[in-house]
Amino acid sequence: MPSYNAPIRELRFVLNELLAITDCTEIPGYGDVSDDLVDAILDGGAKVAEEVWAPLNQVGDEEGCRFENGVVRTPTGFKQAFDAWYAGGWNAISSSPDWGGQGLPGVLGLAISEMAMSSNLSLSTYIGLSGGAASVIQSIAPDHLKQLYVPKMMSGEWTGTMNLTEPHCGTDLKLMRTRAVEQDDGTYAITGTKIFITGGDHDMADNIVHLVLAKVEGEGEGLRAVALFLVPKISVNDDGSLAQGNNVVCGGIEHKMGIKGSSTAVLHYEGAIGHRLGPKPEPEVAGEDGDGKKKKRSSGAGMAGMFQMMNGARIGVAYQGVALSEVAYQNAAAYTRERTAGRALGGAKYPDQEADPIVVHPDVRRMLLQMRAFNEGARALLMWLTHEVTVGRHDGDDERKQQVNDLFNLLTPVVKAHFTDVGFECVNMAMQCFGGHGYVREHGMEQFVRDARISQLYEGANGVQALDLVGRRMGVDNGRPARALFAVIGEFISAQTDEEMAEFTKPLQSGLDDLMAATMWLAQNAIQNHEEAGAASVDFLRMMGTVALGFMWARMARIALDKLAAGTDEEAFYKMKLNTARYYMGRVMPDTASLKQRAMAGAEVLMMPDDEAF
Numbered sequence: 001m002p003s004y005n006a007p008i009r010e011l012r013f014v015l016n017e018l019l020a021i022t023d024c025t026e027i028p029g030y031g032d033v034s035d036d037l038v039d040a041i042l043d044g045g046a047k048v049a050e051e052v053w054a055p056l057n058q059v060g061d062e063e064g065c066r067f068e069n070g071v072v073r074t075p076t077g078f079k080q081a082f083d084a085w086y087a088g089g090w091n092a093i094s095s096s097p098d099w100g101g102q103g104l105p106g107v108l109g110l111a112i113s114e115m116a117m118s119s120n121l122s123l124s125t126y127i128g129l130s131g132g133a134a135s136v137i138q139s140i141a142p143d144h145l146k147q148l149y150v151p152k153m154m155s156g157e158w159t160g161t162m163n164l165t166e167p168h169c170g171t172d173l174k175l176m177r178t179r180a181v182e183q184d185d186g187t188y189a190i191t192g193t194k195i196f197i198t199g200g201d202h203d204m205a206d207n208i209v210h211l212v213l214a215k216v217e218g219e220g221e222g223l224r225a226v227a228l229f230l231v232p233k234i235s236v237n238d239d240g241s242l243a244q245g246n247n248v249v250c251g252g253i254e255h256k257m258g259i260k261g262s263s264t265a266v267l268h269y270e271g272a273i274g275h276r277l278g279p280k281p282e283p284e285v286a287g288e289d290g291d292g293k294k295k296k297r298s299s300g301a302g303m304a305g306m307f308q309m310m311n312g313a314r315i316g317v318a319y320q321g322v323a324l325s326e327v328a329y330q331n332a333a334a335y336t337r338e339r340t341a342g343r344a345l346g347g348a349k350y351p352d353q354e355a356d357p358i359v360v361h362p363d364v365r366r367m368l369l370q371m372r373a374f375n376e377g378a379r380a381l382l383m384w385l386t387h388e389v390t391v392g393r394h395d396g397d398d399e400r401k402q403q404v405n406d407l408f409n410l411l412t413p414v415v416k417a418h419f420t421d422v423g424f425e426c427v428n429m430a431m432q433c434f435g436g437h438g439y440v441r442e443h444g445m446e447q448f449v450r451d452a453r454i455s456q457l458y459e460g461a462n463g464v465q466a467l468d469l470v471g472r473r474m475g476v477d478n479g480r481p482a483r484a485l486f487a488v489i490g491e492f493i494s495a496q497t498d499e500e501m502a503e504f505t506k507p508l509q510s511g512l513d514d515l516m517a518a519t520m521w522l523a524q525n526a527i528q529n530h531e532e533a534g535a536a537s538v539d540f541l542r543m544m545g546t547v548a549l550g551f552m553w554a555r556m557a558r559i560a561l562d563k564l565a566a567g568t569d570e571e572a573f574y575k576m577k578l579n580t581a582r583y584y585m586g587r588v589m590p591d592t593a594s595l596k597q598r599a600m601a602g603a604e605v606l607m608m609p610d611d612e613a614f
Contacts, residue, residue: 002331002444004054006046006115007375009573012038014107014380017559019387021105027394029094029105041108045090049115052081057120060261061447065202067253072201072263078123082204085116086156091127099138100154106390107383110319114379117323121451122261126159126199128316132309133160133211137230140278140305145230148240149209158232159205162309163194163212163267170196171464173213174222178269180214180229180276188276190214190231190269193251196458200265201233201250207242208233210267212274213306224281228306229274247272258450277305310459311412315382317459318415321423322378324452328430328445329371335443336364336433358433366587367429373584374426376577377549378419380556385411406481407488410473411548413465417538418545420455421462427452466537469544470522471530482519485544486512489551496554500561504554507585511547514592518543521600535603543595550589557581 015021015038022038024030056077063075085091094109095101116124134153137146137160152158169175178192190212194200201208209232215225235243251266340355349360358364385408392404431438431445438445456462474482489512493505518540526533560577568574 001055001058001442002327002448003334004050004119004327005330006042006049006118007326007330008042008046010376010379011042011111011114013556013559013573013577014383015111017563018380018556019107019383021107021387024105024391024395027105027391029103029390033105033108038108041093041104042111044088045112045115048084048088048090049119052084053116053123054119056081056123056261058441058444058447060120060122061258061451064255064260065253065263067250070250072203072250072253072265074202074204074263075261078261079204081120081123082126083156085127090116091131091156092154095131095134095154096138099134099150106386110383110386113316114319114323114326117320118327120261121320121324122259125259125262126202126204127156129161129199129313130156130159132312132316133162133209135312136211136228136277136305136309137209139308141230141275145275145277148236148238149230149232152207152240153209157205158207158209159199159202160209160211161197161199162306162313163197163200163210164306165196166193167195171460173226176213176215176226178212178214179217180227180274181217183273188214188216188229188274189271190229190274191271192269194267194269196254197265197267198262198458200263200267201253202263206234207236210248211277211306211309212269213303214274219281223303226303227280228277228303230277231269231272231274235273257453258447259454278303313459314412314416314465315386317455318378318419319382320455321420321452322375322382324448324455325371325423325426325430326375326379328427328448328452329368329375331443331445332371332430332433333359333368335437336368339435364433367433369580369583370587371426371429373553373580373588374422374549376556376580377552377584378415378422380552381411381548382415382419384552385415402480403484403488406476406484409476410469410481410485411544413460413469413473414541414545414548416459417456417462417465417541420452421542422545424449424452424456463538466541467534469541470526470533470537474519474522479519479523485548486516489547492551492555496558501554501558504557504581504585507589508547508550508554511543511550511589511592514596515543515547518596518599525602529603531603531607535601535606536599539595539599543592543599546588546592546595550584553581553584 016035021030022033022035059077060075065075066073089102090112092101093104093112094106097103116127130153134150137149153160166176166178178190178194180188180190182188192214194212209230212229212231213226214229216227219225231248232246233248235246237243247270249268249270251268254264256264336359337357339358340353341358342355344356344360349356389404389408392400427448431449434443434445437443493509496505522533522536522540556577560574563574564571
């Protein structure tokens, strides 16, 4: 059985040293944060993750969810572990106290979420989606619905889901067939089928609150008619008690490659009663606007709420890539220190043993350093991004608020795609470290590989994320978000004037130059031919992700150098930080040169063959 130890020292480094969250006393949620509180939260979350959740990870994979007589049964022990998480308030670390949360910074919630996902990804999906659904209801539902639904969702009595995909359509929402018909009392009757619904049905909560996208009858076609609805599995009385079933029928669950303990349901809505979230859109106005274009009706707050949930979910899925890479790395590192085979190429390192542990071999060390560099850099970037947005929105002028919003919107598809792609690569490397033992179930590595694969697919396949980046997010206000990223990195580089930092800032500058050159190429070519943007998108996104991680590693190297210069009783910790930063700058950052060349190679070689040739 694989083991898991929450990376508490690494989390403390990011929270206390990189972000210095205890210094942000004027920011809402940060005022009560102290070193002791951070330690208590990390230690408490680690205890539940290590002792309650992790032992059930293989159980969930082996048993899976079962669909019996129209009811979904979760694996043995899942209900008890689910209840333990909610009883400890671990789901609500960063939620508003108005709704039963602790109101602490979002980065602390991310740290606890990492532990949940590393220890048992399947189980974590129920809680992650419920939190996202509750957040949307808090944001845009009328007060009476908030009071009815949010407290029970925060307590774990009820859970929540997100319903977008249908059997014939996923990303292209205008093809949606699920319909909503307004009733005399202002509710809507929802009819249609949704698939791939994470946590769509299970036996761990008394009710499930579905957020469903549907086209409203009589409001046109296409995206203009799409609205968001709150549809409970079981109807809810005005006093919050449960009434009768709401014509939401589970048609079955998917038999998946991984995350088998997470129920992925097919849901049939057969005239289910739903509540519209957000006001009705303004009627479409005849005529043209000042630019000579036909005036379009806004899609309203409901769609905005769904996009809010989707963006949050994409950050969560990005962290799944990191979380599984972390637990896989831990097991690979332990195995390579114990497994013996041959001698070090430079001579025996452990002459008292019959053979050296395989950790002495260069390629094994390459894999371990690749994983470690990704884990620590990606964790830092996700937490930095969350922290920057929180601080910038509450403690900045309008220009600062614009900057952090731009950074978040720009980097959301980047971290989702890049972190899940590289995370999957790292989990595969971890299995490779085990050799043939990684391919058998006993060590748990093959489960990590299967579980990690889904993160590249759901919440928007990674190719779609790349298209979103180059086709929509890069072009906002003539490239303002990209300029914000380039400025933040460039300012940091310019501020490093000592020679010690040159080994980190020079490769970072080189990568940034490649990224800026590719950005200019896209600006000059993609407008005339959109296929150029599509052909370049995946390589461009990976380039941006590589540079963003390099930025984090340069910042962490700065901290490590300062700590070592000042003297510390954790010298080994900070020296390893520098060694890992050197690995990233020397072995990963050079990838930007080849990524730039590929991105700028043009679309012709991809589009030249006839469709029938494939």
